[in-house]
Amino acid sequence: MQTIIIGGGAAGFFGAIAVAEANPNARITILERGNSFLQKVKVSGGGRCNVTHACFDVRELTRNYPRGSKELAGPFTRFGPTETIMWFEQRGVKLKTESDGRMFPETDESQTIIDCLWQATKKHHIDLKTSCRVDQISPIQGNRWRVTTANEVLEADAVLVTTGSSEAIWTMLSKLGHRIVSPVPSLFTFNTKDQRLQNLAGIAVPNAQVTLPDFKQQSNGPLLVTHWGLSGPAILKLSAWAARELHAMNYHFKLTINWLGDITQHALNAQLIDIKSELSKKQVIANAQFGLPARLWQSLCAAAGIADLLRWADMNKKQLNALCQELGACAFDIKGKSTFKEEFVTAGGIDLKEINFKNFESKLFPNLYFAGEVLNIDAVTGGFNFQAAWTGGWIAGGSIGGRPAI
Ligand SMILES: Cc1cc2nc3c(=O)[nH]c(=O)nc-3n(C[C@H](O)[C@H](O)[C@H](O)COP(=O)(O)OP(=O)(O)OC[C@H]3O[C@@H](n4cnc5c(N)ncnc54)[C@H](O)[C@@H]3O)c2cc1C
Structure with a gap:
C-alpha cells in the first residue's frame, strides 16, 4: 500500500x-x-x-x-x-x-x-x-x-x-x-497610538477584561502594553475569536479594557468611594491602587483629569466617575494589527x-x-x-x- x-x-x-x-x-x-x-x-x-x-x-x-x-x-x-x-x-x-x-x-x-x-x-x-x-x-x-x-x-x-x-x-x-x-x-496583537499608553511599553496586568463592544466579544487574562499597542493572552484570545469580524473591519475597531478584570462599574465606583474616605489625605496619583503598575495608574489618573498633587479628599464626583471609567471601561481606537511572533x-x-x-x-x-x-x-x-x-x-x-x- x-x-x-x-x-x-x-x-x-x-x-x-x-x-x-x-x-x-x-x-x-x-x-x-x-x-x-x-x-x-x-x-x-x-x-x-x-x-x-x-x-x-x-x-x-x-x-x-x-x-x-x-x-x-x-x-x-x-x-x-x-x-x-x-x-x-x-x-x-x-x-x-x-x-x-x-x-x-x-x-x-x-x-x-x-x-x-x-x-x-x-x-x-x-x-x-x-x-x-x-x-x-x-x-x-x-x-x-x-x-x-x-x-x-x-x-x-x-x-x-x-x-x-x-x-x-x-x-x-x-x-x-x-x-x-x-x-x-488569527492570533495577532492590536495597534494603537493612544496617548495613555505612550511610554508604558512592557507594563503588564495579570487579569484584564478586554471587550469588542461592536461584536459583543470579550476575553479575560494577562494584558501587555507594547511599543505598538496591546498584546498578551487576553488580546490574542480576542483576536482569534473575532478573527473574521476584525478582518471585515480592516482592523479598525473600538476596544474597551477593564484593567481590573470583571468588576462591574457599579462595584468599582463603590470601591473608589471607600478609598476616597480611607485615604482622604493621600495624593491620588502618587498612590497606585488595585495592584496596578504605578505608571499605568498615573496615566489613567491623568486621563481622568486628576492633577498631580490632588488628594483623594479633594476629588470631585466628575473626576471620580472619570477615573472609574478609565479603570473599568477604558476605550481605545485600534488601528491595525501586528504579528505575534511566538505563534500565529x-x-x-x-x-x-x-x-x-x-x-x-x-x-x-x-x-x-x-x-x-x-x-x-x-x-x-x-x-x-x-x-x-x-x-x-x-x-x-x-x-x-x-x-x-x-
Ligand atoms: C512563528 C510560529 C510559532 C508557532 N508556535 C506554536 C506553538 O508554540 N504551539 C502551537 O500549538 N502552535 C504554534 N504555531 C502554530 C503551528 O505552528 C501550526 O498550527 C502547525 O504548524 C500546523 O501544522 P501543519 O502540519 O498543519 O502545517 P505546517 O506546520 O504549516 O506544515 C505544512 C507543510 O506543508 C508544506 N507545503 C505547503 N504546500 C505544499 C505543497 N504544495 N507541496 C508540498 N509541501 C507543501 C509547507 O512547506 C509546510 O512544511 C506557531 C506558528 C508560527 C507561525
Whole structure:
C-alpha cells in the first residue's frame, strides 16, 4: 500500500508515523515543497515548541478552538493532550508544564521535538523528499490518487494533505470540488497610538477584561502594553475569536479594557468611594491602587483629569466617575494589527462539513485525508494548534494504515 503525505510539518510527520505504526508494510512518502522539514516546529514557541496544553477535560479543551471546537470533541477523546504526552514520552521526550498550562519539552528546545519525529520516520523507513512541491492531485481508477509534483508524477492508494495554510493547495482543492472557507489571519496583537499608553511599553496586568463592544466579544487574562499597542493572552484570545469580524473591519475597531478584570462599574465606583474616605489625605496619583503598575495608574489618573498633587479628599464626583471609567471601561481606537511572533495561525481552510471526523477523510473523495491547519480549524495560543495537528495526523494516519476506528 502506497501512501503519500503532502506537507512535511507537524501534522504530516505525525500522520506518516501513524500510518507506519498501524501498518508496518505500508510504503509512505512525505513530499515537502521547502528545502527542509518541520520548519514551523523549529521556530514555534519562541524556539521552545509549545507542544500541547495541560488541559485534560475534552469539553474544556475544545473551548480553545474558535473554529473546530464541535468537530474536535470526538477526536480529542481518542488522541488528546494525555496521549500526546505519552506519545512523546514513549519516544524519549519528556514534556514539562508551565504555570499557565503550556507544555514544552524539558530541554526547552524545539529541536528535541524535531529529532524525535525525525528518528521515528527513519525507524519506519518513511521516504522523505524535500523540494517537492505538489501542484496537482487527481482521483484515478480504483479510488486511487495521482499526485503531480514539479518533477514527477506519482500514484498512491491514499493521500493525506497536511499543507498548512497554503493558498495554492486550497485553490487546487477548490477546483477539485472542496469548499474553502476564505483564510484570514488569527492570533495577532492590536495597534494603537493612544496617548495613555505612550511610554508604558512592557507594563503588564495579570487579569484584564478586554471587550469588542461592536461584536459583543470579550476575553479575560494577562494584558501587555507594547511599543505598538496591546498584546498578551487576553488580546490574542480576542483576536482569534473575532478573527473574521476584525478582518471585515480592516482592523479598525473600538476596544474597551477593564484593567481590573470583571468588576462591574457599579462595584468599582463603590470601591473608589471607600478609598476616597480611607485615604482622604493621600495624593491620588502618587498612590497606585488595585495592584496596578504605578505608571499605568498615573496615566489613567491623568486621563481622568486628576492633577498631580490632588488628594483623594479633594476629588470631585466628575473626576471620580472619570477615573472609574478609565479603570473599568477604558476605550481605545485600534488601528491595525501586528504579528505575534511566538505563534500565529490562519483561520479558514477546508470546510469542516466536508470531513468525516471519525477518520479525517474527505466526505467527497475516498482515500483523501486532511489534517492540521489545512482544515478550517484554529485555536488560541498555548499549544492548542499543535494539539489539533497531532490529533488529526494520528487519527488520519491510523485510519489509512488500517487501525480500527473507535
Ligand atoms: C512563528 C510560529 C510559532 C508557532 N508556535 C506554536 C506553538 O508554540 N504551539 C502551537 O500549538 N502552535 C504554534 N504555531 C502554530 C503551528 O505552528 C501550526 O498550527 C502547525 O504548524 C500546523 O501544522 P501543519 O502540519 O498543519 O502545517 P505546517 O506546520 O504549516 O506544515 C505544512 C507543510 O506543508 C508544506 N507545503 C505547503 N504546500 C505544499 C505543497 N504544495 N507541496 C508540498 N509541501 C507543501 C509547507 O512547506 C509546510 O512544511 C506557531 C506558528 C508560527 C507561525
